[in-house]
Amino acid sequence: MPRPERKLISLTIDGREVQAVEGTMLVDAARAADVEIPYFCYEPKLGAPVGACRMCLVEIEGIPKLQTSCSTPVRDGMVVNTTVERVKEAQNSIVEFLLVNHPLDCPVCDKGGECPLQDITFGWGKGRTRVIEPKRHFVKPLALSPLIAIDRERCILCYRCVRFSQEIAEDWQLIFTERGAHTFVGTHDGHPYVAPFSGNIIELCPVGALTSRPYRFRARPWDVEGSGGVCTLCPSQCNVEFTVRDDKVTRVLARENPGVDDGWLCDKGRFAYQAIHVDERITTPLVRGADGELRPAGWDEALEAAGALAEHRGRAAALIGGQASNEEAFLLARLLREGLGSGDIDSRLGAAGELDLNLMRALAAPALQASVSDLEFAHIVLVLGTEPIDDSPILDLRIRKGVRRNGVKLAIASARPSALDHNAKLAIRFAPGGEAEFLESLEWALGTPGSGETHELAALLRDGGEEVVILWGESLSAPARATLLRIADRLGLAERQGAGLLEVPLGTNARGIREAGALPGAGPGYGEASPGRSAAQIAAAAAAGEIGALHLFQIDPLRELPDRDGWERALAGAKLVVAHAATLTDGLARHADVIFPAESGAEKDGTVVHPDGRLQRLRSAIRRPGEVRAGWQVLADLAKRVGLDTGVLTAGMAFRQLIAAVPFYEGLTLEAIGGRGLRWPETEAAAAMPAPGPLAAAAGASATPAASGPRAEANGHLLAGTYRSIWAASEVEISPALRFAVAEQVVELSPQDADRLGIEDGAAVRVAQNGTRLRGRAAIRSGVPAGTAFLAAGIAEESANALTEPLVEVSKL
Amino acid sequence: MPYDPGKDVIEVVRHPPRSAAASTYRIFGETLRGMKTTLARVVEGPLTIQYPEEKTPVYPRFRGRHKLHRFETGDPDNPGLEKCVGCSLCAAACPADCIRVVAAENTPEHRVSAGERYAAVYEINLSRCIFCGYCEVACPFDAITMGHDYEMSDYTRSDLIFTKEMLLAEPLERTPLRAAGE
Ligand code: SF4
Ligand code: SF4
Ligand code: SF4
Ligand code: SF4
Ligand code: FES
Numbered sequence: 002m003p004r005p006e007r008k009l010i011s012l013t014i015d016g017r018e019v020q021a022v023e024g025t026m027l028v029d030a031a032r033a034a035d036v037e038i039p040y041f042c043y044e045p046k047l048g049a050p051v052g053a054c055r056m057c058l059v060e061i062e063g064i065p066k067l068q069t070s071c072s073t074p075v076r077d078g079m080v081v082n083t084t085v086e087r088v089k090e091a092q093n094s095i096v097e098f099l100l101v102n103h104p105l106d107c108p109v110c111d112k113g114g115e116c117p118l119q120d121i122t123f124g125w126g127k128g129r130t131r132v133i134e135p136k137r138h139f140v141k142p143l144a145l146s147p148l149i150a151i152d153r154e155r156c157i158l159c160y161r162c163v164r165f166s167q168e169i170a171e172d173w174q175l176i177f178t179e180r181g182a183h184t185f186v187g188t189h190d191g192h193p194y195v196a197p198f199s200g201n202i203i204e205l206c207p208v209g210a211l212t213s214r215p216y217r218f219r220a221r222p223w224d225v226e227g228s229g230g231v232c233t234l235c236p237s238q239c240n241v242e243f244t245v246r247d248d249k250v251t252r253v254l255a256r257e258n259p260g261v262d263d264g265w266l267c268d269k270g271r272f273a274y275q276a277i278h279v280d281e282r283i284t285t286p287l288v289r290g291a292d293g294e295l296r297p298a299g300w301d302e303a304l305e306a307a308g309a310l311a312e313h314r315g316r317a318a319a320l321i322g323g324q325a326s327n328e329e330a331f332l333l334a335r336l337l338r339e340g341l342g343s344g345d346i347d348s349r350l351g352a353a354g355e356l357d358l359n360l361m362r363a364l365a366a367p368a369l370q371a372s373v374s375d376l377e378f379a380h381i382v383l384v385l386g387t388e389p390i391d392d393s394p395i396l397d398l399r400i401r402k403g404v405r406r407n408g409v410k411l412a413i414a415s416a417r418p419s420a421l422d423h424n425a426k427l428a429i430r431f432a433p434g435g436e437a438e439f440l441e442s443l444e445w446a447l448g449t450p451g452s453g454e455t456h457e458l459a460a461l462l463r464d465g466g467e468e469v470v471i472l473w474g475e476s477l478s479a480p481a482r483a484t485l486l487r488i489a490d491r492l493g494l495a496e497r498q499g500a501g502l503l504e505v506p507l508g509t510n511a512r513g514i515r516e517a518g519a520l521p522g523a524g525p526g527y528g529e530a531s532p533g534r535s536a537a538q539i540a541a542a543a544a545a546g547e548i549g550a551l552h553l554f555q556i557d558p559l560r561e562l563p564d565r566d567g568w569e570r571a572l573a574g575a576k577l578v579v580a581h582a583a584t585l586t587d588g589l590a591r592h593a594d595v596i597f598p599a600e601s602g603a604e605k606d607g608t609v610v611h612p613d614g615r616l617q618r619l620r621s622a623i624r625r626p627g628e629v630r631a632g633w634q635v636l637a638d639l640a641k642r643v644g645l646d647t648g649v650l651t652a653g654m655a656f657r658q659l660i661a662a663v664p665f666y667e668g669l670t671l672e673a674i675g676g677r678g679l680r681w682p683e684t685e686a687a688a689a690m691p692a693p694g695p696l697a698a699a700a701g702a703s704a705t706p707a708a709s710g711p712r713a714e715a716n717g718h719l720l721a722g723t724y725r726s727i728w729a730a731s732e733v734e735i736s737p738a739l740r741f742a743v744a745e746q747v748v749e750l751s752p753q754d755a756d757r758l759g760i761e762d763g764a765a766v767r768v769a770q771n772g773t774r775l776r777g778r779a780a781i782r783s784g785v786p787a788g789t790a791f792l793a794a795g796i797a798e799e800s801a802n803a804l805t806e807p808l809v810e811v812s813k814l
Numbered sequence: 815m816p817y818d819p820g821k822d823v824i825e826v827v828r829h830p831p832r833s834a835a836a837s838t839y840r841i842f843g844e845t846l847r848g849m850k851t852t853l854a855r856v857v858e859g860p861l862t863i864q865y866p867e868e869k870t871p872v873y874p875r876f877r878g879r880h881k882l883h884r885f886e887t888g889d890p891d892n893p894g895l896e897k898c899v900g901c902s903l904c905a906a907a908c909p910a911d912c913i914r915v916v917a918a919e920n921t922p923e924h925r926v927s928a929g930e931r932y933a934a935v936y937e938i939n940l941s942r943c944i945f946c947g948y949c950e951v952a953c954p955f956d957a958i959t960m961g962h963d964y965e966m967s968d969y970t971r972s973d974l975i976f977t978k979e980m981l982l983a984e985p986l987e988r989t990p991l992r993a994a995g996e
Contacts, residue, residue, distance in 0.1 A: 108901035108954045109929040142930065218917040218931045221902040 004378055012079040026050060027070035027081060028057050038083055039092065039121040041099075041207045042159035043071035046257075046264050048168055048406060053160045054099070056121065058091045059083045067091055089125075096126035102137040102182065103208075104154045112209030114222040118157065137182055146193040147741045148200060148214055148272060153185045156210040162186060162202035169265070171401055171424075172196040186210070195742075197394055197727055200271040204254060213252065215272055215738040220246045228622035229256055229676050231609060232270040233324050233509045233602030234730060237395040238611045239266050240676075243274070243603050243622040250274045250603050250623060258677055260374055261611060263402070267394035268742070269727055275736035277601045277623075281584050282735075284627025287596040295585075295596065300628065304635075307579045307595040308642030310341060313549030318345035318539040321519045322556030323508015325632070326607030326619060328655035330510075330517035331525060331662065332636040332647060333554050338524075340645035344533030345548065348519040350507040351476045352563050355535050356520055360479060362527045363486050363693035364502065365515075367665070367682035369494060371470040371501030372613045377403040378499060380466020383458070384413045385485070386436045387474025387505045390420045391727045393612070396472065396505070397421065410465050412458055414439060416722045417749070417791050418784025427461060429454050430786045433722030434807060437481035444488050462492055468499040475506045483696055504612050507725070513610030516663055526663035527691055536562055543571035550577040554632075555599050559588030560731070561795065563723075565803040566773075579639075581632065584731050587797070598629040606631065606652040608659075608674065610681075617678040618671060664689035719754060719790040721768075721801070721809040729795040746777030746799040748811060749791040755781045758811060765814040768792060770806050775799045776814065866965075871992040877947045877960040878989065880938055882981040885928070896926055896982070897957035900933030907952035912942035936978035941971050962989045 008023045014036050021030035028038045029045070041054040050072040058067040062080040067088065070081070082088060100122065107113040139153035158177070163186065166175035174188050174196060188194050203213045225246045232239045232253070239262035244252035253274045257264035276282070286303030287295045298306075310317055319337045321330055330348065337346050347353075363369075376382055376399045389397035397420065403409035404424045411425040416433040419425075431439040439455070446459035462469055469492055473485060485502070494500045506512055518525035521533030534542060540558070542548045544567065551572065557580075558568040572578055572592035580593040583601055605619040625631070637649040649655045653671070660666045667686040673679055681687055728744040748766050750758075760766055760779045768775040768790070776799050777792070785791065790811055792801035832840070863870065872878065885894035900917030918934035926932035938949075947960050963985050968974055 106929075108903065109899050109931050113901065114906070218900065218919050220916075221906065223906045224902060224915075 010075060010077040012075050012077065012081065014081045015083055021075045023077075024074050027059065027061075027068075027073045027075055027079075030075045031059075031070065031081070031083065036083055038070050039125045040071050041117060041121070041157060042161060044161055044205060046169075047161060047164045047205075051160055051164065054095070054157065056092070056095050056099075056125075058088060058095070060085055060088050092125040093127040096122050097130050097132070099157050100126075100130060101132050102154065103157070104136065104152075106155075110152075110155065110209035111212040111217060112155075112206075116209060117207040139185065142212075144193070144214065145187075145211065146195050146199055148268060148738060149194065149203060150212050150214050150217060151186065152210050152212070155208045156186055157208055158184055158186075159207055161205040161207065162211060165198075165202050165205055166194075166196070168405065169398060169401070170196055170198040170201075171405075172198075175202070197267050197269075197390060198265060198398065200268045201255070201265050213272075215275060216244075216252045219251045220244070225251065227254070228603075229620065230603055230622050231617045231619055232266065233605075233609065233619070234269050234273055234732060235267075235393055235727075236323075236506050236509055236511065236612050237262065237267075237270075237393045238509065238609060238615075238617055239270055239395055240617070240678075241266065241270065245622055248623050249278050256676075260372065260615060260680075261617075261678065262395050263399060265395060265398050267727065269394070269730065269733060269739070272738050273730065273732040273736045274603065275738055276584070276732035277603055278626070279735050279737070282601075282626065283582060283585060283596060283598040284629055285598060286628065287585075287593075289594045295590065295593070300630070303595050303597060304638055304642055307577075307597070307639055309577055310550050310552065310579060310639070311643040313341070313577060314643075315342045316547065316549040317341040317343045317552065318534065318543065318548050318550070319347075319519075319552040319554065320536060320539070320556050320558060320562075321346070321348045321514055321554040322561060323348075323350065323506070323511050323514070324555050324602065325510060325514055325519075326605055326609055327510065327513040327517045327616075327659055328607045328652065329554065329632040329636060330514040330519040331659045332633055332640070332649065332655060333552070334518040334524070335647060336636055336640045336643070336645065337552065338531065340640050340643045341550075344521060344531040345539050345542075346519050346533055347521050347536040347539065348508070348511065348514040349475070349536065350511070350561050352478075352537070353475075353535060354479060354537065356522050357479055357696075358523050358527065358529075359693040359696055360482055360486070361515070361520075361523065362691055363696065364482060364504070365512075365527065365690070366495065366693070367614070367687035367690055368496070369489060369501050370614050370680075370682045371472075371494075371499075371503040372615075372680060373399060373503070373611075375468070375470050375499050375501065376400055376472065376503070377409070378407055379403065379409055379468040379470040381410045381412065381461055381469045383462065383469065383471045384411070384415065384419065384421060384425075385440075385471055385473040386415055386477050386481070387472060388415065388417060388419050388724060389472070389505065391725055392474060392507070393505045394727055400424070400472075410461060412461055414443075414458065416789070417724055418782055422784060427454065427458055428784075429458060430784075432786075433720055433789060433791075434478075437478050437484060440481050440484035440488065444484055444491070447488065447491055462488075467497055469494060469497075470500060470503060472503050472505060475504060475511065486696070506612055510609040512612050512614070513608065513616070516610060516666075517659060518662070524662075525659070526665055526689075528664075537564070537567075540564065540567045540571040544574045546574050548575055550579065551575040553578065553580040553582075553589070553593070555581050555583070557582070557586040557588040560586050560797070560800070560802065563794070563802055564805050565800070566805070581635065584735060586731055597635050598627065600625055600629055600632055604629070604631075607633065608656060608671075611678065613680060614682040615678040615680045616666075616669065616674050618674050618676070664691070717758065718808040718810050719750075720788055720807055721770075721804060722789060722791045723794040723801045723804075724749075724791050725795040726793055729793065731797070734797055744793055744796045746775055746793050746796065746801070747780045748777040748793075749780050749782050749785050750811065751785040751787045751789065752781050752783055753787040754790070754811070755779065758813060760811070760813050767812050767814045768801075768804075769810045769812070770804055770808065773803050773805075775801065775803065779811075869989055871990040872962050872964070873992050876962050876964075877945045877950075879940065879961050879963040879966055879985065880943075880949065880976070880981055881959055881961045881985060882936065882978060883957055883959065884982065895928050896932060897928070897955045898933050898936065898953075899927050899929035899955060899957070900931045900936070901954065903952045903954060904949035904958055907948040908943075909946060909948060910942045910944050912939040913937070913949060914939075933978060936981065937975050938981065939975045940966055941974040961985055962987065962991060964989060 019034035040057040060082040145151040240256040240258040285297040288298040413428040524530035726744040794801040905913040916935035
């Protein structure tokens with residue numbers, strides 16, 4: 002889809018000739034020319050202006066009445082006056098009018114000090130009112146949701162929050178109730194406004210009507226400092242600003258970056274900062290004593306204990322979680338390969354099998370990488386085997402924006418029904434695990450005429466337009482990936498600007514960690530490396546006693562990886578388990594011998610890579626609490642204990658080593674990455690990406706487990722798929738404000754199966770398989786195909802990680 | 815040894831020698847003239863006072879150490895609600911940046927102030943305060959005023975950080991107030 006063209010025109014504002022891009026709104030053009038026009042309701046992020054507040058009135062010569070500059074596009078030769086008497090009078094009156102019912106309780110209002118209404122009243126108001134009548138009153142403050150407090154007296158009815166709910170998040174929950182002076186914001190029936198993106202309305206509200214409950218009365222703008230960072234809770238890697246008071250993060254705000262987040266945050270990113278400052282956080286090293294108890298220890302003692310890794314030279318393995326930075330991944334890989342002489346390191350979450358390096362290189366080829374903004378301007382977006390709202394929430398908003406504003410044609414192909422189904426031209430369901438089979442039929446349909454939904458999708462991809470972006474989930478199996486590559490090839494995605502593939506990995510920094518070389522058999526920059534075992538093989542080997550030591554960097558395999566029992570045996574089988582963790586999750590509490598306290602995302606100094614190849618910088622916003630040390634430092638110290646001098650003494654040195662080791666990062670500096678990040682596939686060094694060799698013939702061979710595998714059986718067994726809810730994160734569990742959202746086992750069933758099994762929506766159910774039993778709550782979703790059930794994975798209790806087989810038996814409890 | 819300026823000094827210029835009468839006048843006459851003011855005031859008695867036994871009274875608008883106020887109830891067992899709502903405006907106004915306010919929310923069970931919020935922590939670092947009174951001016955609730963006490967010296971700096979309890983307590987009025995017309 003063609004991006005908007007930028008044509009310059011000129012107009013006169015307050016007697017000065019200024020230039021502006023055609024089609025921009027007058028208020029923006031004026032601001033670019035240093036003329037300030039006050040406004041409340043205008044917010045370009047929300048789409049077309051609505052002109053609700055009338056604060057932005059200006060005089061345009063040739064038009065008798067004053068015009069709203071927020072909704073008047075500039076025209077060539079326009080003459081605009083913003084300071085003439087008429088305009089001033091209008092501004093005075095609007096301020097006076099807005100304050101008629103405003104309680105003016107600034108001293109107790111959380112917006113005080115950063116409130117546009119205060120600023121505009123001060124700058125453009127008269128300073129006095131003629132109104133002495135009593136004001137309109139509401140009960141206040143009320144909880145609009147567990148996260149948001151609403152004070153209706155302060156609302157100036159600017160429509161921003163309502164527009165967000167209806168046109169951006171499209172959850173349709175917020176509305177204006179009543180009319181005239183009695184209008185107020187609320188939900189249809191007064192239910193709490195709980196939605197994955199609800200927190201954004203706090204930032205949008207130009208007055209103190211909507212305020213954050215966790216931040217309530219915590220600080221004033223002059224008490225705090227803002228520190229730019231990146232949210233590390235999911236692969237969206239939204240740019241954020243941490244509000245810091247007394248060395249504590251008290252709030253998270255969006256730091257708009259059109260290439261990443263478009264200025265929005267999800268509620269996990271916005272509120273789970275609380276996990277940084279809770280008692281559950283590990284702040285000293287822990288060492289398991291002779292009595293089997295974990296107890297706090299000094300750094301020397303812990304490093305000494307972990308130094309026993311050296312005794313397992315050649316028989317050590319490492320796993321690394323998605324929140325690690327590139328530098329940490331790089332150092333961990335060095336520690337394992339150079340220090341411990343083992344290649345058994347894996348960073349892939351999910352059921353990834355043996356690594357096919359050529360396939361991985363081919364999928365990461367720079368020419369094939371779509372960017373996040375491509376999602377918004379593509380002709381066609383295909384969401385394949387991923388649920389953006391859970392896996393990378395902010396992309397969900399981006400796709401909705403593309404569909405709503407730019408007419409992007411959306412197609413969904415997934416096992417589990419998606420929240421985006423309603424926006425899609427086409428939503429295709431395949432059986433859980435059946436993505437390879439589906440893609441093969443799609444590939445076939447691209448070349449053969451026919452009918453049916455796969456052919457419809459093929460026709461859409463083929464003829465719907467030049468720019469096709471395929472958003473695919475990391476859980477795609479190797480055969481499916483190979484087919485996806487062939488489809489991309491067939492559609493010529495690599496040759497087209499604005500088209501390509503965009504992976505949604507399972508871990509925040511999965512891409513960066515891979516590029517740093519934390520993969521079995523692949524070194525930094527997808528280079529060759531000594532062969533190694535994948536996570537599943539590590540588990541089997543450890544359980545069999547072939548692996549002596551396990552190094553777990555910010556990952557609890559019981560929680561993050563499938564086959565819980567297998568990992569339970571593996572952790573029990575390993576003689577030494579060294580972990581880095583911020584919270585004591587179940588698996589670590591029972592099996593780790595040494596635990597190093599890990600930094601939170603607000604403390605780390607390092608870099609991460611966005612799924613679209615954008616390197617972003619993490620900068621420490623606060624001091625590390627307690628005894629916590631930097632991850633790179635711990636790894637470098639530990640390497641020294643096992644006899645490897647990494648030569649890393651600062652975070653910057655770790656970064657430079659990484660840059661030197663990854664050919665396609667060449668020439669990158671921290672300054673160049675800066676606050677907005679830098680996409681390496683767009684740099685010249687991208688040419689140094691190793692070319693994929695010929696793909697193994699086996700990859701893509703048609704016999705996939707699902708193709709021949711079991712279908713729903715008549716005896717009542719259901720084919721199980723898993724999903725990882727947006728809330729399934731240990732940070733959410735320990736954030737007091739998010740207690741209400743903690744993910745539980747919700748078993749998604751089709752209405753047909755629920756009917757057959759006599760299960761009602763919300764009823765307690767049991768899921769059983771091979772002696773494993775999980776309890777959960779049923780949720781009946783009309784989009785779920787009959788014969789399938791979807792189970793939550795990655796949660797603390799009753800998690801589907803325990804399941805190993807595709808079939809489950811669901812019964813009423 | 816007599817000072818020998820050597821050849822560098824060509825000539826030392828001195829005032830012309832004075833006569834004996836002129837010198838005498840200079841010694842006694844001028845001095846007496848200067849003492850006239852002093853002697854004329856002797857009858858008024860000494861102005862210095864014996865601090866700390868005696869204290870200089872201050873003017874009513876003297877800006878001494880701060881006080882935080884409560885609403886008055888007239889009942890000593892039931893102190894009124896605090897006037898301060900923890901809005902931090904005083905902290906914003908303070909040019910010495912010596913006020914620290916951490917607010918919290920009132921609950922029906924635990925109501926401290928009249929508004930939605932109250933100051934859970936209110937500290938003034940008096941070793942930094944310049945007694946400008948801006949905090950008093952900034953406060954929208956007249957919760958903080960400057961008192962008359964100027965005796966605040968202490969042995970450690972940290973003791974000069976006054977907490978909310980110290981600022982709310984009835985201060986020892988050690989300083990006499992200047993009476994009208996005094
Ligand atoms: S609550 Fe805030 S954002 Fe919503 S309409 Fe009122 S003033 Fe606008
Ligand atoms: S979408 Fe992901 S990166 Fe963005 S705020 Fe939410 S958790 Fe953080
Ligand atoms: S008197 Fe001035 S310097 Fe002292 S606390 Fe008040 S505002 Fe700050
Ligand atoms: S003393 Fe006054 S200005 Fe300072 S926090 Fe309390 S109410 Fe606000
Ligand atoms: S900003 Fe133009 S009408 Fe509100």
